[in-house]
Each structure stands twice: as C-alpha cells, then as structure tokens.
Amino acid sequence: MEQNRRKFIGNVTLLTGALVLSNQWLMAAEKQDRYKVAVIDLMILKRQKLSALPLAKEIGADGLEIDMGGLGNRETFDNKLSDPKIRQEYLDQAKSLNLEICSLAMTGFYAQSFATRPTYQKMIQDCLDTANAMHVKVVFLPLGVQGDLVKNPELRAPIIERLKVAGKLASKAGVVIGIETALDAAGELKLLKDVGSKQVKSYFNFSNAIKNGRDLHQELRVLGRKNIVQIHATNEDGVWLENDQKINLKKVKVTLDEMGWSGWLVVERSRDAAQPTNVKYNFSANTKYLKSIFQLL
Numbered sequence: 414m415e416q417n418r419r420k421f422i423g424n425v426t427l428l429t430g431a432l433v434l435s436n437q438w439l440m441a442a443e444k445q446d447r448y449k450v451a452v453i454d455l456m457i458l459k460r461q462k463l464s465a466l467p468l469a470k471e472i473g474a475d476g477l478e479i480d481m482g483g484l485g486n487r488e489t490f491d492n493k494l495s496d497p498k499i500r501q502e503y504l505d506q507a508k509s510l511n512l513e514i515c516s517l518a519m520t521g522f523y524a525q526s527f528a529t530r531p532t533y534q535k536m537i538q539d540c541l542d543t544a545n546a547m548h549v550k551v552v553f554l555p556l557g558v559q560g561d562l563v564k565n566p567e568l569r570a571p572i573i574e575r576l577k578v579a580g581k582l583a584s585k586a587g588v589v590i591g592i593e594t595a596l597d598a599a600g601e602l603k604l605l606k607d608v609g610s611k612q613v614k615s616y617f618n619f620s621n622a623i624k625n626g627r628d629l630h631q632e633l634r635v636l637g638r639k640n641i642v643q644i645h646a647t648n649e650d651g652v653w654l655e656n657d658q659k660i661n662l663k664k665v666k667v668t669l670d671e672m673g674w675s676g677w678l679v680v681e682r683s684r685d686a687a688q689p690t691n692v693k694y695n696f697s698a699n700t701k702y703l704k705s706i707f708q709l710l
Contacts (some may be wrong), residue, residue, distance in 0.1 A: 448666075448677040448707035450700050451476035451515045451648075452631040455694045456681055461493045473694060473700045475645025476513035478502070478553065478679050481540050484521025488532045489539045500546055515677040516591070516643060517544050518553040526559035527575060528568040537579045541586040551642055551677075552611045553616050554579070555593040562604070563595045573607050591616030591642040597627055598635035605640055620649050620682065623659050630668045638674045646678035653695065654683045655702040661705060662706050678703055 452474045459465030460480050467614070469477045482491035494500050507514055519540055527533060540552050562569055576592070583590045590613050594601050601615055615636050622629045633641070649656050669675075680703065684695040 447468075448669075449475040449513070449515070450675050450703045450707070451478055451513075451677050451679045452696050452700065453478040453480070453518065453679060453681060455518070455520060456479040458690075459694055463502055463506060466503070466510055468513055468692070470510045470512055472696045473704070474512070474680075474696075476515040476677065477507070478516045479514055480518045480519050480520050481543065482521070484519075484525050484536070486657065487525055489536045490519070490521055492539060492543060493631065494543050494547070495539070497546075500543070504547060514547055514549050515679065516550055516551040516553050517547070520553070520555065522560070523555050523557040524559070525557065527554070527556055528571045530559055534573055534578060536583070537582055537590075540581055543586050544588045547588055549663040550587070551589050551591055551616075552583075553591050553593070553643070555616075556595070561595040563602070569604075573604070576604075576608045576613055577610065579603045580608060582614045583612035584610065588612065589614055589642050593618055593621070593645075595621070597625070598622075602636055602640060615640050616643050616645065617641045618645040618681070619647060619660060619665075620645070623648050629660065630664065633665075633668055633674075634672065638672045641674060641676075643677045643679060645681040647683040648683045650684045650689060651686050652683070653685055653698045653702065655698070662703070678707060 437499070452469050452472055452476055454460055454462065454465035454469075456612060457465060457468055457472070459468055461482050465477060467480070479494070482493060484490055503514070517540055519536065521536075530536070537554075544550070544552050556572065560572060562572065569697065576590075579590055592613060593616050594604065594605060605613060605615065617636065620630060622632045638653065647654060648660050651657075654660065654662060680696055680699045683699050685691075688694055
C-alpha cells in the first residue's frame with residue numbers, strides 16, 4: 414500500500430514538473446513571438462529583387478517588407494510581383510528560408526501625391542491584389558512630402574475622402590492599410606477617426622516623434638494598441654540604435670508591453686554615418702539589437 418502511495422506521489426510530481434516546464438516553454442515561445450523584426454527590401458538596396466530574402470536571413474531578420482516598385486508618372490506601380498511566376502518564387506524562397514513577408518510598401522507615395530494622383534484607386538487595388546496573392550495582411554501607405562498635413566492642411570479633406578475609399582477596398586481584400594503622416598499622435602488619431610475604417614490604421618515611425626521633439630512613449634499611448642498596425646522601429650540615420658542617445662528601446666519595450674501591443678518592428682534607417690551604404694554592417698547591428706531587447710527570453 415505504502416509503495417503504491419509513493420509511486421502515485423512520484424507520478425504526480427513528475428506530471429506537475431512536466432506541466433510547469435511546458436508552461437514555461439509556451440510562455441517563452443509567446444514572448445519571442447510577440448515581437449518580430451523585419452527589414453525593408455528597398456532599404457537593403459534590393460527593391461523587388463528575390464535576393465532580398467537570403468540577405469534578410471543573413472542579416473538575422475524574421476521577415477521582410479517588400480516595396481511595390483517605383484511610381485513616377487505611371488498609372489500604377491512598376492510591380493514585378495504582378496507576375497504569378499515571380500510571386501511564387503518569392504513565396505517559395507521565403508518558405509525555404511523560414512522568413513515571413515510582413516507587409517508590402519507603397520513608398521512611391523513618399524514623393525508622389527496621394528491627394529491628387531488621378532489613378533490612386535488603381536494603385537491601391539494593385540497593392541491589395543498583390544497582398545492577397547502573397548497572403549500578406551498589411552500594406553504601408555506613407556502620405557509623404559506632398560501629403561504633409563502639417564504643411565498642407567488644405568489637403569486634409571481630399572486625403573480623408575481617398576482614405577475612406579481605400580478603406581473600403583481594403584475591407585473587401587481583408588487587408589489593413591497602415592498610414593504614416595506628419596501629424597502628432599493626437600492629430601493622427603483624429604484623422605483615423607474621421608476616416609472611420611477599421612482597415613486604415615497607423616504605421617507608427619519612432620523617427621517622426623523623435624525628430625519633432627515629441628514624447629515617444631506618450632505618442633504611442635495616445636494612439637493606442639488597436640490603432641497601430643506596425644512600427645518602423647528606427648530613428649534617423651547617423652548612429653546605430655544601440656548608440657542613439659535620443660531613444661531608449663528598453664523603455665519603449667516597457668511602454669509597448671504595458672499597452673499590450675504586439676507585432677512587427679521594421680528596421681528602416683539608423684545607419685552609421687561613417688558607412689551608410691554598408692547594408693550588412695548596419696542592418697545586422699540594428700536587427701541584433703532590437704532582438705536582444707524585444708525577444709530576450
């Protein structure tokens with residue numbers, strides 16, 4: 414009888430220990446999966462090139478943001494991914510490298526006017542169609558220089574109307590459009606509310622808050638967890654993130670943790686001024702540093 418009791422207690426102890434370890438592993442996996450780090454094909458000098466994927470892997474990223482191609486005076490983007498064969502090559506390569514495609518970027522609108530381009534609906538639809546074909550759920554739309562609502566407040570009404578249209582297109586596609594504006598967080602939140610679409614959110618950029626002397630943590634909190642779809646997690650060029658005195662990423666993580674936010678941290682800039690074109694040198698360093706903070710187990 415005593416032997417059976419000891420055996421039972423031993424089994425219970427083993428089971429309890431296994432459950433504790435299992436829970437610890439799950440918590441560790443969730444913690445690591447909560448924040449993922451990506452780079453941008455355009456910024457690693459591989460715009461719409463398949464070789465961006467193995468380079469992103471070599472840099473140490475978890476994923477890649479792919480640009481839709483140049484815009485210029487075309488009706489839509491110079492998008493090589495409109496070719497099914499090329500798209501499949503990307504998908505196959507990403508799978509083989511265990512990389513995710515976190516978003517598609519319409520960076521052509523950095524220099525072009527979203528408020529006035531006559532074929533903007535075609536541009537948005539082409540991006541959404543590509544996103545669907547590649548199983549990507551987020552696209553990036555910067556309002557850029559010509560869409561700067563601080564310097565050009567008269568563009569607010571046409572931009573809101575166009576974002577409403579874009580939101581309806583995104584809703585049909587099941588994709589979220591992340592916008593970047595020149596507004597502060599309160600202004601951007603008001604813009605999002607005026608657009609009134611769950612498919613249009615903020616693609617937050619640390620640099621926008623820092624270079625304009627705003628409190629980065631307060632800006633994040635004002636926008637809130639539900640309104641931020643992804644983050645460009647870098648500052649302006651000059652020094653790596655780990656050497657940047659203007660940003661404390663450990664505190665940023667605390668803020669995002671407290672907000673309950675999770676998602677992709679996408680490296681855009683923060684290149685060393687001494688070697689701005691050394692892709693591996695700069696992006697490997699920033700990716701490694703982001704992971705050391707946001708994925709530390």
